[in-house]
Amino acid sequence: xxxxxxxSRYLVKRTGEKVFLECVQDMDHENMFWYRxxxxxxxxxxxxxxxxxxxxxxxxxxGYSVSREKKERFSLIxxxxxxxQTSMYLCASCTDIRNEKLFFGSGTQLSxx
Amino acid sequence: AQxxxxxxxxxxxxxxxxxxLDCTYDTSDxxxxxxxxxxxxSGEMIFLIYQGSYDQQNATEGRYSLNFQKxxxxxxxxxxxSQLGDSAMYFCAMxxxxxxxxxIPTFGRGTSLIVHP
Numbered sequence: 001x002x003x004x005x006x007x008s009r010y011l012v013k014r015t016g017e018k019v020f021l022e023c024v025q026d027m028d029h030e031n032m033f034w035y036r037x038x039x040x041x042x043x044x045x046x047x048x049x050x051x052x053x054x055x056x057x058x059x060x061x062x063g064y065s066v067s068r069e070k071k072e073r074f075s076l077i078x079x080x081x082x083x084x085q086t087s088m089y090l091c092a093s094c095t096d097i098r099n100e101k102l103f104f105g106s107g108t109q110l111s112x113x
Numbered sequence: 114a115q116x117x118x119x120x121x122x123x124x125x126x127x128x129x130x131x132x133x134l135d136c137t138y139d140t141s142d143x144x145x146x147x148x149x150x151x152x153x154x155s156g157e158m159i160f161l162i163y164q165g166s167y168d169q170q171n172a173t174e175g176r177y178s179l180n181f182q183k184x185x186x187x188x189x190x191x192x193x194x195s196q197l198g199d200s201a202m203y204f205c206a207m208x209x210x211x212x213x214x215x216x217i218p219t220f221g222r223g224t225s226l227i228v229h230p
Contacts, residue, residue, distance in 0.1 A: 009156075033217070040122070042204060042222035058217070090158065097208070097216040101148060104158035 003027070006091050006105035013112050019078040021108050023091030031097045032074035036060065037088040037107070046089075049074055050097070081112045115140045115209050119221035126195045127229050133180070134190040134224045136205035144210030147188040148218060149179065152202040161203075164188060166210075195228045202226075 007022035025032065031050050035043040035058075045058030047066040055066050063085060067075045074093075078085055088109050092102040116139040126132040138147065149161040164172045164179045172179045180189040188207075192199055202223045209215030 035220075040222060042117075042119075043206075043220035045217060045219075048217055088156070092158075098210070099146075101160040101163060102158070102218060103160075104150075107156040109156075 004091055004093055004103050004105040006089075006108050008108050009106060011108055011110045013078075013081050013110065015082060015112060017078075017081050017112075019081045019110065019112075021076040021078075021089055021091075021110070023074045023076070023093075023105055024072050025074075025093040025103070026072065027093070027095070027103070028071065029093035029095050029103070030071070031094050032068065033092040033102065034058075034064075034066065034074065034076045035090045035092065037090055043090065046076065081110075083112050086110060086112045115142075115145075115207050115215065115219045117205050117207050117219055117221035119205055119224050121224045122222075123225045123227070125227050125229060126192075128197060129194055131191060131193045132195055132226065134192070134203050134205075134226065136188045136190065136221060138186050138188060138205075138207050140207065140209055142209040142215060146208045146210075147179065147181070148206040148208075149177070149188075149190045150204045150206060151199075152204065152223075153198075154201070158204070162190070192226075197228050197230060200226060200228045 004025045033048040034046040049068040065077045091105040094100040118137045145166045147164045151159045178191045205221040206218040
């Protein structure tokens with residue numbers, strides 16, 4: 001089975017901290033995504049990557065950056081966490097973005113205090 | 114730009130009855146795909162069903178079927194014979210066909226389904 005693993009299920013951080021959310025997939029997928037999920041707003045795309053070291057901004061990239069140094073790993077970075085970044089973060093991956101469903105991780109619920 | 118609209122924040126259904134979750138979409142791409150995902154309280158998104166814009170027949174996967182009405186731009190999910198385990202958030206999503214950016218799935222706001230015994 002395809003596995004997308006997010007390093008933490010729950011995370012509590014303080015305002016101003018630098019936060020790393022890690023995502024690893026084991027199926028050699030080219031494409032990886034970070035979504036943010038908030039009640040009543042659905043999933044919104046933060047960043048995606050279609051290859052190693054390649055990244056493109058999604059709909060809400062402000063306050064976030066990403067890193068993809070290896071094909072299997074896609075990291076989301078909050079340079080200086082703020083309370084409005086308290087949210088559920090979902091990582092996903094796929095091989096053929098034109099035809100394939102997304103494979104999701106279990107999510108990281110981040111609370112910024 | 115693509116847009117997905119789910120107008121039902123919450124739905125209730127009796128166990129063993131059928132339920133329809135609404136989804137409408139908007140796109141200028143001639144080719145596109147529509148997805149439905151389920152998110153139980155555990156948090157993981159589970160793929161349910163896919164419909165391509167050129168598919169002649171409505172997609173079906175077990176108890177799930179997608180009522181695709183292209184002219185109305187709707188892609189409603191029908192769950193037959195609801196089970197208690199169907200209680201979850203349901204998301205409609207769409208990918209376009211006009212280039213790499215449009216291939217990225219856009220999600221609706223979701224519908225919370227509660228199945229009563």
